[in-house]
Amino acid sequence: MDKRRVVITGMGCVTAYGETVDSLFENLCKGNSGVSKIDGFDPSDYDVKIAGECRNFDVSKYIERRKAKRLDRFSQFALVSSMTAFEESGLDLSIPEEAERTGVLIGSGIGGIHEIETQHKRLLAKGPSKVSAFCVPKLMVNAASGCVSIELGAKGPNLCVVTACASAAHSIGEAFRMVQDGDADVMITGGSEAAVSPIALASFCSLKSLSTRNDEPEKASRPFDVERDGFILSEGAGTVILEEYEHAVKRGAKIYAELAGYSATGDAHHITAPLPDGAGAARGMKLALNDAGVNPEDVDYINAHGTSTQLNDIAETLAIRSVLGEHAKKPALSSTKSCTGHFLGASGAIELIVSARSIDDSMIPLTANTENLDEKCLPELNHILGESVEQNVDVVLSNSLGFGGHNASLVLKKVK
Incomplete structure (x- = not known):
């Protein structure tokens, strides 16, 4: 079926x-x-x-x-x-x-x-x-x-x-x-x-x-x-x-976006720390994109988990590069936790709402406060700093990573 x-x-x-x-x-x-x-x-x-x-x-x-x-x-x-x-x-x-x-x-x-x-x-x-x-x-x-x-x-x-x-x-x-x-x-x-x-x-x-x-x-x-x-x-x-x-x-409802892909993976590594190379998160992102029928080059925006902690930020950016490969420099990347802080168990929902609005409004929020990118967080990626960016957004990847090694990725698409 x-x-x-x-x-x-x-x-x-x-x-x-x-x-x-x-x-x-x-x-x-x-x-x-x-x-x-x-x-x-x-x-x-x-x-x-x-x-x-x-x-x-x-x-x-x-x-x-x-x-x-x-x-x-x-x-x-x-x-x-x-x-x-x-x-x-x-x-x-x-x-x-x-x-x-x-x-x-x-x-x-x-x-x-x-x-x-x-x-x-x-x-x-x-x-x-x-x-x-x-x-x-x-x-x-x-x-x-x-x-x-x-x-x-x-x-x-x-x-x-x-x-x-x-x-x-x-x-x-x-x-x-x-x-x-x-x-x-x-x-x-x-x-x-x-x-x-x-x-x-x-x-x-x-x-x-x-x-x-x-x-x-x-x-x-x-x-x-x-x-x-x-x-x-x-x-x-x-x-x-x-x-x-x-x-x-x-029923003629307004549609913000289509939720097209989802994955859940486990690090099997540590109760609070992510895998240093982000392998568990990377596997989750790849599975979510596959579930949505989306190619790496199709991703326009990544709403990162981006907690502002030493280990998480490095692991997540490594995971993004691993999944997107040569296309990793294209999609806009930002963490809205720079403004909101970390909602813990509510984060994934609030950030998916932001992702849906990015599609509906053709606007990508910035990562605020970040002035000197850590080399370990891959400055070659398309970090959105300084100000938000107005651009068409067709596909968004939103990540959430939790204590216990819990990884979740969601993929949104514009309904055409």
Whole structure:
């Protein structure tokens, strides 16, 4: 049986720039940073005092406060990004057949860490009888998918993927397969993370994986730069509506791009470090391109994982050169984490949204802050520095690499 075509018909997000895709994309193209000093808690005792926080997020604009109180912050993000994506798509799930053919698959790397911290304090201070009955329903990573399904009335497949920083990309990829194979006509999919919290920040500080450029937060994330010193911890969510092509065309939906290829590979190397030569990521990129029926020379833009860490940036650029070979100098290459910081389990969704907008708007966001390319990050590649580039974009490769050796690549194509 031929695989069904899958397209994106709605997108939503929650980031430091607000709750609209327009604000996200416009700020990235201008090189505006969403990173600032942490104000959600006192970071005075931490080596790192900066993050990408959603400071002005107000869930009560979208759902009643009583309902919101039963959701951890990461689920609130997921619900808002999904509601806005769903509204934009114009889908109607009041029709029973449509509801039963619409599923949800939203991932997270960490889940309800705010609830864990809150209830642990309560346990120590007041004893076990004072721990909330909502503790487990709020902290469980699948809560995001569950609450989105309940709120929107989606009765199709309802799952969750947890693969660290590749969670959202894997979620979208697996949802893509479900629509391709006919298990659903529509999938509401993406990722959410709210890990700007005391214990998560402390852990990443102990790992020495974060930038300590506290005095200039907006310039701290600098992927591929010789002076990069770690990533920026950020929070947020991204959701895309994946829909079978004929189903979308029949109802006259706006189509942003076609999701044409996906792969998932493992490094089998180390719990936090990538393979030094990027071989696992390279194999994933190659498989995704093959899945999409795309040749290396057809790629116009690569939205890199590009975390601003020493090992990741080198491994990923080596992988790109390995896969694209003599064509590696052609496609534009940038990391939007230079402005947003690292959303962990939400990254792949937010970056796929950026990739889809690049196709729809013919605009490629820059890698901000990078002034001196590291020779090990292959300056001969087409790094987009200084300013964003306006050009036609037909094919985008978007990469996500996670702790545990999890690699995911997604390929988008312009619908012609």
